[in-house]
Amino acid sequence: MSEGSVEIKDLVKTYTDDRGRPTFTAVKNISLHIEDGEFMVLVGPSGCGKSTTLRMVAGLEKITSGTISIGERVVNELEPKDRGIAMVFQNYALYPHMTIFNNMAFGLQLAKKKKDFISDTVGRTSKALGLDHMLERKPHALSGGQRQRVALGRAIVRSPKVFLFDEPLSNLDAKMRVQMRSEISKLHAQLGNTMIYVTHDQVEAMTMGDRICVMRDGLIMQVADPLNLYRQPDNLFVAGFIGSPPMNLLKGKVQRRDGSLFFTEATEKNPLNIPLKGKLEPLASKYIDKDIIFGIRPEHLSDEVKDPAHVPVTSTVEIAEPMGSESLVYLKAGTANLIARIHGEHLFHLGEQVTVQFNLDKVSLFDAATENVIR
Amino acid sequence: MTAHQKILVRKVAAHGFVVCFLILVLVPFVMVISASFRQGDFAPSRLLPDKVSLDHWKFVLGIPYQEVVNPATGETRTIKAGTPPLLWFWNSIKISLISSAGIIFLSSTAAYAFARLRFKFRTSTLGALLILQMFPMVLSLVAYYVILDFTGQHLKWFGLNTQAGLIMVYLGGISNYIWMIKGYFETIPATMEESARIDGASQFQTFVRILLPMSLPIFAVVFILSFISYMSEYPVASVVLQSSDNWTLAVGANSFLYEQEKLWGRFAALAVLSGVPITVVFLLCQRFVIGGLTSGGVKE
Ligand SMILES: Nc1ncnc2c1ncn2[C@@H]1O[C@H](COP(=O)(O)OP(=O)(O)O)[C@@H](O)[C@H]1O
Ligand SMILES: [Mg+2]
Numbered sequence: 304m305s306e307g308s309v310e311i312k313d314l315v316k317t318y319t320d321d322r323g324r325p326t327f328t329a330v331k332n333i334s335l336h337i338e339d340g341e342f343m344v345l346v347g348p349s350g351c352g353k354s355t356t357l358r359m360v361a362g363l364e365k366i367t368s369g370t371i372s373i374g375e376r377v378v379n380e381l382e383p384k385d386r387g388i389a390m391v392f393q394n395y396a397l398y399p400h401m402t403i404f405n406n407m408a409f410g411l412q413l414a415k416k417k418k419d420f421i422s423d424t425v426g427r428t429s430k431a432l433g434l435d436h437m438l439e440r441k442p443h444a445l446s447g448g449q450r451q452r453v454a455l456g457r458a459i460v461r462s463p464k465v466f467l468f469d470e471p472l473s474n475l476d477a478k479m480r481v482q483m484r485s486e487i488s489k490l491h492a493q494l495g496n497t498m499i500y501v502t503h504d505q506v507e508a509m510t511m512g513d514r515i516c517v518m519r520d521g522l523i524m525q526v527a528d529p530l531n532l533y534r535q536p537d538n539l540f541v542a543g544f545i546g547s548p549p550m551n552l553l554k555g556k557v558q559r560r561d562g563s564l565f566f567t568e569a570t571e572k573n574p575l576n577i578p579l580k581g582k583l584e585p586l587a588s589k590y591i592d593k594d595i596i597f598g599i600r601p602e603h604l605s606d607e608v609k610d611p612a613h614v615p616v617t618s619t620v621e622i623a624e625p626m627g628s629e630s631l632v633y634l635k636a637g638t639a640n641l642i643a644r645i646h647g648e649h650l651f652h653l654g655e656q657v658t659v660q661f662n663l664d665k666v667s668l669f670d671a672a673t674e675n676v677i678r
Numbered sequence: 679m680t681a682h683q684k685i686l687v688r689k690v691a692a693h694g695f696v697v698c699f700l701i702l703v704l705v706p707f708v709m710v711i712s713a714s715f716r717q718g719d720f721a722p723s724r725l726l727p728d729k730v731s732l733d734h735w736k737f738v739l740g741i742p743y744q745e746v747v748n749p750a751t752g753e754t755r756t757i758k759a760g761t762p763p764l765l766w767f768w769n770s771i772k773i774s775l776i777s778s779a780g781i782i783f784l785s786s787t788a789a790y791a792f793a794r795l796r797f798k799f800r801t802s803t804l805g806a807l808l809i810l811q812m813f814p815m816v817l818s819l820v821a822y823y824v825i826l827d828f829t830g831q832h833l834k835w836f837g838l839n840t841q842a843g844l845i846m847v848y849l850g851g852i853s854n855y856i857w858m859i860k861g862y863f864e865t866i867p868a869t870m871e872e873s874a875r876i877d878g879a880s881q882f883q884t885f886v887r888i889l890l891p892m893s894l895p896i897f898a899v900v901f902i903l904s905f906i907s908y909m910s911e912y913p914v915a916s917v918v919l920q921s922s923d924n925w926t927l928a929v930g931a932n933s934f935l936y937e938q939e940k941l942w943g944r945f946a947a948l949a950v951l952s953g954v955p956i957t958v959v960f961l962l963c964q965r966f967v968i969g970g971l972t973s974g975g976v977k978e
Contacts, residue, residue: 441974
């Protein structure tokens, strides 16, 4: 069964002015396959073309070139209503002059469904969403979370094959956002539909997505499941975008000394020297005397040695943020700034000298010229 | 001067200004009302009539009344308007209502296109509309005359001296209303209409069922404005409508201002009468000029 799969091929979107002259290319040739029933998150900084992509899938925006297929049917020229999709907008986009019932029933009414069927469907959906006692209200009498739930309900009653979400939680307060996040995840588990979810929030992406598609400037940077995206970023952009606090990225060169390879930080005064042993050695050997970027996640700096893959680096504590079971420690090693996430109930003092251990097994090296990971 | 005195002076000055302004606005109004109740047809010299008479109102409402012809003998005659002025009143209301409704229909659909659709020459057409509206309708009088003369030769009910012809000319004055309504449409986020489109609504259904209900305030404003302007429009109506049973109130009222004799009393009574439908329309439409019609639909 693949009726909910979405295939995006060589998709390009160039916005034009009234006369059809090109003004801006928001999506520059992307290809993406989304499995039936998959929860795919499109994530990236604001303006990278996520909404544009989603709106082309929805049929709200004309496609400049390329194809979009839903369930193996090319939908390029189909009206939104015929694509088997439903969309939830960031600003809810409810019909303010209609009751909640009519907001949810509007699509079914237009499709000339039977009255009984409509009230049955809307009733069941609103009950599941906890909206059944406010069906006669207008949207303005609802809270933000309730409104977004109505928008969700309106999407559900259409029983689409593919749900499209454009930053549906951005307008909610932090607490509501976390709650709705799990509700949408639960909904996905229940319905099993394909969902495409746009967000600029990498935490949302990591917690919700089966797979995540990271975009920048109208291009796809990497598509992977959350763990792989986190562990094996394809490029510097993904490495810096995913994870909070972000990955430590140090600029420098590979150097050979006494038969061993070292990463030497690119600064004048006492640069950091990190031996590139183990799995890093074959990678670095192609980059001797070339510029690379050394990336290590904060949790891979620790204050105790666990195995021989760790190398010690002496550093000074600049800021410490104790958070109970772990601390975020901002360190200065030579001229380099590092963030370490250190487990345990330590207290770190400003100016304190600590020796942190780099876990070389977890290090990613990037080609400074192409910004791609060295494999 | 102490601070207290300063405030006092400022207060007096501000109130003085407001009072002067009120007088400026209200005096002509009171004068017209008083002229309609004053005996005789002299240009009003005093604010309140010295001799109250209902003759002008009787004339306007089509009730016959006695007028003294010769004060020496006391000879009187019965006066009754040839064409009842109330007919003009109904003509005016009819023409203004139909024109305003037509204006709403034409300008809202045009504004929808300008606000929501993208097409060649959209901005230049909008600019042209803006410039066109700067020329008063009167400037095109000759053209209207010729056009209606021509159409009248083919369609009798649609030529010179027909109300349909006048309404047609009036419907041409929509460009500033297009701009007004377009401005309002643009304040309404497009996502609601996009939602409707995904829900399966056609462009027309979206317009009628989503956008229109949210736009009642601007339609009420446009309706009031166009109704008022057509109730009082004189130059075009006076050229297009020639026979007195087709006249509007404004044309009829002006017909009492002869070169030799200006019948101010009847004129004033008609002027006051024309205020009645305007007030009624205003009160009816006002109920729709309320904020918050779009609230709750989207997060601002
Ligand atoms: N109608 C439009 N005309 C021209 N440029 C547009 C239009 N809509 C969006 N853009 C541009 O396209 C880029 C991508 O927009 P969008 O897809 O909304 O980004 P986001 O990833 O934040 O959702 C942005 O730089 C935006 O300015
Ligand atoms: Mg967006």
